Amino acid sequence: MNTAHYLKKWGILLGAVVLLFCIEEFAFWAINGFWQNLIILAGINMVAALGLNLINGYCGQFSLGHAGFMAIGGYTTAFFTMRFAWPDWMMHMPTDRYPIMFPLSLILGGLVAAVAGLIVGIPSLRLKGDYLAIVTLAFGEIVRVFLLNFDYMGAARGLTDIPKISSFFWVYGCVLLATVVVLNLINSSPGRAIISVREDELAAEVMGVWTTYYKVASFLMGAFLAGVAGGLMGHWLQILTPEKFNFVLSIEIVVIVVVGGMGSTSGVLLAAILLTALPELLRFTSGMAAVPGLSLLGQPSMRMILYSLMMILLMIYRPKGLCGNREIWDILKNRASGTPSEPRKKQAMP
Amino acid sequence: MSALMKVKGLTRRFGGLVAVNGVELDIEEGSLVGLIGPNGAGKTTCFNMLSGVIQPSEGSIKFMDKRVDGKKAYQFTQMGIARTFQNIRLFKSLSVLDNVKIACHFNCGYSMFRSFVHGPFFAKKEAEITEHAMEMLKIFKLDHDAHEISTNLAYGEQRRLEIARAMATRPKLLLLDEPAAGMNPTESHELMELIRFTREKFGTTIVLIEHDMHVVMGLCEKILVLDYGTPIAYGVPAEIQANPRVIEAYLGKTEEE
Numbered sequence: 001m002n003t004a005h006y007l008k009k010w011g012i013l014l015g016a017v018v019l020l021f022c023i024e025e026f027a028f029w030a031i032n033g034f035w036q037n038l039i040i041l042a043g044i045n046m047v048a049a050l051g052l053n054l055i056n057g058y059c060g061q062f063s064l065g066h067a068g069f070m071a072i073g074g075y076t077t078a079f080f081t082m083r084f085a086w087p088d089w090m091m092h093m094p095t096d097r098y099p100i101m102f103p104l105s106l107i108l109g110g111l112v113a114a115v116a117g118l119i120v121g122i123p124s125l126r127l128k129g130d131y132l133a134i135v136t137l138a139f140g141e142i143v144r145v146f147l148l149n150f151d152y153m154g155a156a157r158g159l160t161d162i163p164k165i166s167s168f169f170w171v172y173g174c175v176l177l178a179t180v181v182v183l184n185l186i187n188s189s190p191g192r193a194i195i196s197v198r199e200d201e202l203a204a205e206v207m208g209v210w211t212t213y214y215k216v217a218s219f220l221m222g223a224f225l226a227g228v229a230g231g232l233m234g235h236w237l238q239i240l241t242p243e244k245f246n247f248v249l250s251i252e253i254v255v256i257v258v259v260g261g262m263g264s265t266s267g268v269l270l271a272a273i274l275l276t277a278l279p280e281l282l283r284f285t286s287g288m289a290a291v292p293g294l295s296l297l298g299q300p301s302m303r304m305i306l307y308s309l310m311m312i313l314l315m316i317y318r319p320k321g322l323c324g325n326r327e328i329w330d331i332l333k334n335r336a337s338g339t340p341s342e343p344r345k346k347q348a349m350p
Numbered sequence: 351m352s353a354l355m356k357v358k359g360l361t362r363r364f365g366g367l368v369a370v371n372g373v374e375l376d377i378e379e380g381s382l383v384g385l386i387g388p389n390g391a392g393k394t395t396c397f398n399m400l401s402g403v404i405q406p407s408e409g410s411i412k413f414m415d416k417r418v419d420g421k422k423a424y425q426f427t428q429m430g431i432a433r434t435f436q437n438i439r440l441f442k443s444l445s446v447l448d449n450v451k452i453a454c455h456f457n458c459g460y461s462m463f464r465s466f467v468h469g470p471f472f473a474k475k476e477a478e479i480t481e482h483a484m485e486m487l488k489i490f491k492l493d494h495d496a497h498e499i500s501t502n503l504a505y506g507e508q509r510r511l512e513i514a515r516a517m518a519t520r521p522k523l524l525l526l527d528e529p530a531a532g533m534n535p536t537e538s539h540e541l542m543e544l545i546r547f548t549r550e551k552f553g554t555t556i557v558l559i560e561h562d563m564h565v566v567m568g569l570c571e572k573i574l575v576l577d578y579g580t581p582i583a584y585g586v587p588a589e590i591q592a593n594p595r596v597i598e599a600y601l602g603k604t605e606e607e
Contacts, residue, residue, distance in 0.1 A: 181466045185465050
């Protein structure tokens with residue numbers, strides 16, 4: 001671990017940021033709007049799912065209120081970009097990307113969502129499993145109903161005319177940072193403490209892990225990432241309505257985490273791409289209507305049936321999600337070296 | 351020698367049931383104390399209170415001259431009281447090494463913010479943790495299985511790992527809840543050696559619950575006997591073996607002619 005090691009690490013990160021910028025500048029605008037939208041939404045789902053994976057996957061708490069945190073983050077970020085009087089030098093930068101104002105607004109959105117996470121987390125993390133799921137579900141609904149009646153932010157009409165600032169660079173910049181931070185956290189002592197809460201709470205406690213602290217901390221960080229995802233979403237879609245953040249959105253994010261593998265960052269990223277793209281890509285099956293014998297497959301309603309079928313097959317063949325609770329590179333490495341990395345079926349029992 | 355832990359009038363009620371009733375115990379520093387009694391005598395409840403997992407209804411626990419009752423289990427551990435469980439509770443899907451590393455967590459020496467960005471300070475501390483964990487595994491002869499998933503270990507090894515994990519928290523007092531449960535005579539003999547070795551190597555004070563009388567009588571210097579939550583005898587093994595009340599608790603009373 002010498003200086004060269006750190007230079008290399010930071011160099012790779014900087015290179016990745018430059019690469020993102022170049023892609024946006026030279027390639028992204030050239031592709032079809034349909035694909036642009038898909039790529040951006042996948043990125044936003046990645047950020048939200050990385051956050052939920054901290055809560056549901058690594059810490060083992062079951063939260064169903066992620067849409068609530070996304071709504072809080074989205075509306076807060078939009079408030080700061082639209083209604084807040086930024087000093088001139090922050091607003092009028094030489095580019096139209098608002099390089100200071102937008103990230104600051106995103107961070108503020110994330111922080112407000114994190115504070116909401118703290119307020120919900122401290123009392124409700126005494127609950128376990130289904131009970132926690134119900135409380136967080138209720139929280140999401142409370143946020144939605146509150147926004148529905150909050151006239152300053154557009155109430156049921158929604159918040160419209162949000163400037164389109166989110167772009168490939170911002171979204172995937174956030175994905176990159178979130179991934180690096182989450183992986184760094186998980187491969188550290190506090191990260192292992194978070195995982196130990198999932199594995200066995202009592203054993204973690206007697207190993208000196210302050211379980212309440214780590215539960216609240218992971219809840220807070222998950223809420224922060226959800227808030228950032230909400231902010232990115234608002235500034236891409238240019239409209240935020242309370243109905244967008246109903247509990248179906250929470251379920252979608254939960255499904256991404258479950259399909260990817262609870263506690264696998266790479267699996268969740270993969271699942272976010274898959275589950276964002278799949279329903280849209282299945283639209284192309286309508287082309288099959290013209291093929292003799294396959295016309296049934298081409299029916300418009302066939303899309304959702306195929307989607308559900310794929311989910312069922314996935315849960316049969318990969319019941320722990322695409323990657324289980326391991327990372328994709330660990331699976332590949334173990335496969336190459338032939339060492340088992342999963343608990344064996346047969347257990348040596350007394 | 352001074353008493354490491356002083357327990358006074360320790361009582362725990364579950365509704366109308368008095369599970370532990372007025373346990374008095376002074377644990378000398380460096381001693382090896384056994385806690386025995388028939389099934390349901392309240393031994394594990396007693397342990398749960400001594401390790402902070404449940405709160406006593408009455409009584410006090412002093413550890414190194416400080417009141418500790420009322421504190422949480424993680425605070426007990428951070429002060430230097432580690433324990434193992436009757437039914438092994440390893441972090442099942444994690445590797446053997448990670449199991450031990452989690453025990454080093456609270457003296458890792460860096461904050462959560464440092465773990466977001468892995469800098470030189472982080473790397474140094476993390477290397478120390480790995481080194482300490484590997485050292486523990488080496489002492490308990492588990493180092494060649496360090497990267498194995500913990501449930502893949504054999505039963506005896508899992509017991510050993512649980513003790514290694516508890517010792518990685520650098521405890522002054524180690525509470526072992528039925529360490530020989532489910533072991534054959536050879537294994538329990540090895541376990542006795544291991545407990546003796548642990549005590550000599552680290553100078554840890556040990557309290558253990560055990561049903562295997564061979565182990566208890568062979569290891570412990572003092573034995574406390576519980577029956578229906580009430581302490582009925584305390585003394586050296588020879589005294590306990592000859593004590594009529596203990597024999598009565600285990601075997602029942604003979605009818606007087």
